[in-house]
Amino acid sequence: MNRRIVISTIGAVLVLSLSVLGAYRLGARAGAGRGAPVAAKVLYWHDPMVPDQKFDKPGKSPFMDMALVPVYADEGQAPGGVAVSPGVQQNLGIRIAAVRKGALAGTLDTVANVAFDERELVQLQARSSGYVEKLFVRAPLEPVRKGQALLQLYAPDWVAAQEEYLAISRMPAGADTAGLLDAALQRMRLAGMTATQIRQVSARAQVSPRITVTAPADGVVSELSVREGMTVTPGAPLFRINGLRTVWVNAEVPESAAARVRPGMAVRATSPAFPGAEFGGKVEALLPEVNTATRTLKARIVLANPGGKLVPGMFATIHMMPAPGRETLLVPSEAVIQTGERTVVITQSGDGSFAPADVVTGTEADGQTEVLKGLKEGEKVVASGQFLIDSEASLRGTLRRIGGAASPVPARAAPAAAPAPAPAPATHHAAGKVERIARDEVTISHGPIPSLKWPAMTMGFMPPAGGLAQDIRVGDTVRFEIRATHAGRYEIVSIARDAAAPGGAR
Incomplete structure (x- = not known):
């Protein structure tokens, strides 16, 4: 409900702004015409929200709760563009910027989360059959130090191998004693005893059926697979220990900035958990996978972690310093x-008129975007107020909307020998939820439609010419395609349930 109120408020503000703009132009025209013998000629009337529909007399708009606005013959126009007086530009807050040459060399900041460095992983497994007699570390995520006792195992298989070795070692020296002793040592190794344990048996000259498993490195017990009293077999997992000497940080790099990130690039990291502290590291790899929802790639960064401060799950901000790019x-x-199909800027010509220009852009950093094609150095572009200029252009019919075709349309076309076929109306894609289905209207709460510059809103559309499919019902999440009609409304061209969304499949 709050969303609909906000959308209605935005629509009301837009209508009020257009009405004020019309009143401003009307007042300016009236002031200029004082004392003039001839008044400006009205070409037609229309609704500023549906500018393509023209009326031959004043009245109330059939589309919005407002009066029709006159369009005069003497309104300033420019070939292929629209002229806006400096006073109106100032009132509308239009800001102009010059196209300049330069190289993007600013910092690239991105968010990331901390994860274990998989290269610091140690997996402990049972080397022989036995029973867990005593467990010294009893819970996951406990920190451990190198050499710390983890558990004690009783290994029956060791008893026979050790007794055989001790019995042979007590035999008088003979020709066969050395060979038998080597065979007994080999059986102890096969039973899973380490060289240190074998030396202890030899030095003490007594059987040692128990073994104390110790931590091979500092870290955190990320996985505990045994409990006291359990029977283990050779190869059974006991502990998984992850070191914290270094950590991985998976940074989300925008797709448009991926070309500036290189393996080996030095980075600095900060974390809200440790204000004022910085952690140094470098980019290890740019993973070859794009998140289709956020259009980002993951950069795997290795950070030094003194004191083990950074732990998995923490948020961090990564500050990268890419090398300066090309000029x-x-x-x-x-x-x-970005209209969805085109990338456009509004340019200002020397006579003060405005027109859209298609461009090809590169990377973006520090509020600046590279333009690879479509502009020249020194040209002027509109940095704010583009929508108002686009609306003014549509009101006067001097050029097509930013979201439409790429080529501008002149105010009056030269007569042709044969009429060309009318181009097919542009279609626009969106996704939303079906709120109501009537015979002549389908109401959908949809998300933003970039090609029309529409925010998220709830509105009614004409149903498809062949009617809705039987499987479309109220509450369904759908993807649909619309196009404008001559009457100023929008008609659904195609619609289908979105099986990937909740409520989209049954």
Whole structure:
């Protein structure tokens, strides 16, 4: 409900802004025309929210609760663009920036989470059959030190091998004694005894059926697989210990900035758990996998972890210093408009008129975006207020909307020998939830539609020409395609349930 109120408020503010703009132009025209013998000619009336529908007389809009706005013959127009007076530009908060040459060399900051360094992993397994008599570390995630006792095993298989060895060692020296002793030593090794344990048996000259397993390195017990009284067999897992001398940090790198991240690049990391502390490291690898939801790649970073402060699950901020890139054209990132099908900027010509220009962009950093194609150094682009200029252009019919075709349309086309076929209306894709189904309208709560510059909202659409499919019901999460009609409404071209979303499959 709050979402719909916010959307309604945004719509009301937009309508009010367009009405104020119309009143401003009307007042300016009236002020300029004082004392003039001839008034400006009204070409037609229309609803600013549905500018393609024209009316030959004033009245109330059939689409919105507002009066129709007149369009005059003397409104400023420019070939292939729209002219906006400096006063109106100031009132609308339009800001202009120049296209300049430069190289992106700013820092690249990204968020990350801490994980165990898999190269610091130690897996302890049973080397012989036995019974767990005593467990010294009884819970996972307990820190351990190198040499610390972990458990005590009773190994019956060791008893026979050790007694055989001791019996042979007590025999008088003879020709066959050395060979028998070597065979007994080999049987103890096969039973799973280490060289240290064999030396202890030889030095004490007594059977030692128990073994104390100790930690081979400092770290944290990440996995505990045994309990007191359990029987273990050779190869059975006992403990999994992860060292904390170094840790991995998996940083989310935007797809557009991935080309600037290289293995071996030095980084600094900070964590809200330790204000003021910095951890040094380097990029180990840029993993070849893209998150389709966030359009990011994971950079695996190895950080030194003195004192074992950083532990898995912590958040960290990674500060990278990529090498300066190539020198290219730069524009403010806010000047670039992504419509879903095109990348557009609004340019300002020398006579003050505005027109959209398709561009090819590169990487982005520190609020600046590379422009690889479509602009020249010194050109002026609109850094704020693009939507208002786009609306003004649509009101006057001097060029197509930013979300439409790439080529501008002049105010009046030259007569042709034969009429060209009308282009098919552009279609737009969206996803949402079906709220209501009526005979002549389908109400959908949809997300943002970039190609139309629509925010998330709930609105009604004309059903497809052949009607809705039988499996579309209220509450379904759907993906659909729409297009504008001559009446100013939007018609559903295709619609289908989104099986990947909750409620999209049955």
